[in-house]
Amino acid sequence: MLVLVTALRGESRPLIKHFNLRRRNDTTLPVYASASLLLVQSGIGRTRAAAAVDMVQGLLGSVKAAWLNVGIAGSGTGTVGEIVLAHKIIEAATGSSWYPHLSFDPPCRTATLLTVDRPETDYPPDVVVEMEAAGVHAAACKFSSGELVHSLKIISDTRQTPISSINRALVENLLHQNLPVISELTGSLSPLADEFTRRHALPQAYQACLARWHFTATQRHQLSRLLRRWAVLGGSDAPDPEKLTANDVQISVAIDVAGFRIEPEPNSLISRDCPPLPSSPSRVELIAVNGQRIKGSWIRAAM
Numbered sequence: 001m002l003v004l005v006t007a008l009r010g011e012s013r014p015l016i017k018h019f020n021l022r023r024r025n026d027t028t029l030p031v032y033a034s035a036s037l038l039l040v041q042s043g044i045g046r047t048r049a050a051a052a053v054d055m056v057q058g059l060l061g062s063v064k065a066a067w068l069n070v071g072i073a074g075s076g077t078g079t080v081g082e083i084v085l086a087h088k089i090i091e092a093a094t095g096s097s098w099y100p101h102l103s104f105d106p107p108c109r110t111a112t113l114l115t116v117d118r119p120e121t122d123y124p125p126d127v128v129v130e131m132e133a134a135g136v137h138a139a140a141c142k143f144s145s146g147e148l149v150h151s152l153k154i155i156s157d158t159r160q161t162p163i164s165s166i167n168r169a170l171v172e173n174l175l176h177q178n179l180p181v182i183s184e185l186t187g188s189l190s191p192l193a194d195e196f197t198r199r200h201a202l203p204q205a206y207q208a209c210l211a212r213w214h215f216t217a218t219q220r221h222q223l224s225r226l227l228r229r230w231a232v233l234g235g236s237d238a239p240d241p242e243k244l245t246a247n248d249v250q251i252s253v254a255i256d257v258a259g260f261r262i263e264p265e266p267n268s269l270i271s272r273d274c275p276p277l278p279s280s281p282s283r284v285e286l287i288a289v290n291g292q293r294i295k296g297s298w299i300r301a302a303m
Contacts (some may be wrong), residue, residue: 001065001197002190003056004010004039005049007138010171011071012041015160018179029055036064036190046091046115046135053139066148066193067140069180072156072171073130074124081159083178084111084128086151091134094114098137101147103192107184111150119163128153148193152185154178186207202227210265 012030015021021032021039031051037202038059042052053067078084087110089098102110109144112128114120115134123129133151140149157163159268175182205227208213214222 001060001063002037002186002193003053003060003065003140004037004186005052005056005069005132006039006041007044007071007132007170008171009041009048010168011175012039013177014156014172015039015070015182016178018183027055027059031059033057037186042132045117046133049135052137053136053143057143062195063195064144064148065213066196067136067144067150068149068186068189069133069136070175071130071132071153072174073153073168074120074123074157074163075128075155076125077161078111078128078155080155080157080158081174082155083108083179083181084155085109086111086133086153088112089133089137089151090127096134097139098134098141098146100137100150102220103147104188106183107188109111110150112155113153121163123159128155140294145196148189150185150189150206152182155254156288221252278289285303 004015006015007145011030016039019034019037021034022036023032024031027040029043029084032039035044038056040052040056049069053059054104057065073084075082085101085106085108087102090112091097092114093116112127113133114124114129116129119131125136130151130153132162133153136151137149156166156171156174171286202224209223209227210220
């Protein structure tokens with residue numbers, strides 16, 4: 001999933017049409033979506049932008065998304081219509097800064113963005129001035145990887161073309177002119193987001209375990225972490241919980257839930273030196289996978 005964050009209606013309309021997005025009617029902010037892309041119009045300012053990110057993540061739930069802030073900006077040295085991708089974002093109010101990780105070839109020039117709280121007419125040198133990037137980046141990085149959060153800005157005002165000259169028609173025209181660059185960047189981000197989602201998806205056995213036993217919220221986090229470790233170190237997902245046995249078998253990895261033990265497939269593990277479990281243990285330990293010991297992985301569960 002890829003999420004576009006815009007501030008103005010003039011920034012949103014060309015993107016909505018280009019990506020064939022449809023309005024959702026279940027949100028407080030304007031949200032437009034397709035099967036793989038979502039756009040939210042936050043309103044002006046970093047606080048509103050951050051709130052929009054939080055709201056959208058609430059809609060997405062456990063889905064991990066890539067985030068792209070698209071909008072207009074001012075510059076003392078650039079030209080109107082030029083598009084830039086942020087390699088650094090500075091929040092003027094706090095002095096905080098972020099460095100988006102560019103894991104792809106940028107489709108345009110990169111620049112430093114300065115996020116301000118009020119429109120700026122005295123453009124500082126060597127930066128592009130705008131009002132949302134810091135809010136989007138700080139909020140989105142809570143939910144996603146830093147390499148999946150980016151800001152793309154189109155210069156709309158300069159010293160020669162003042163901010164007072166900006167109107168919706170101009171903004172829409174600037175977005176239309178730069179749709180090829182925007183499309184190229186979304187094409188780079190979407191596969192990264194899909195891979196990130198795949199890597200962080202809950203193991204298949206997770207829901208099956210929840211259906212069979214009761215877990216508290218803390219225990220669910222522990223279970224998810226254990227199953228992910230099993231998959232990473234053992235090379236496969238955990239076995240089907242419906243096939244669990246309670247026999248005392250000396251195995252390398254044992255997850256026991258209220259007397260039920262998850263057993264790996266025969267010959268799938270290397271280490272075989274762990275002791276057998278008691279017939280009715282009351283807690284869970286992922287002991288070792290391929291000879292690598294994991295400590296502190298315990299779960300308690302009730303039938």
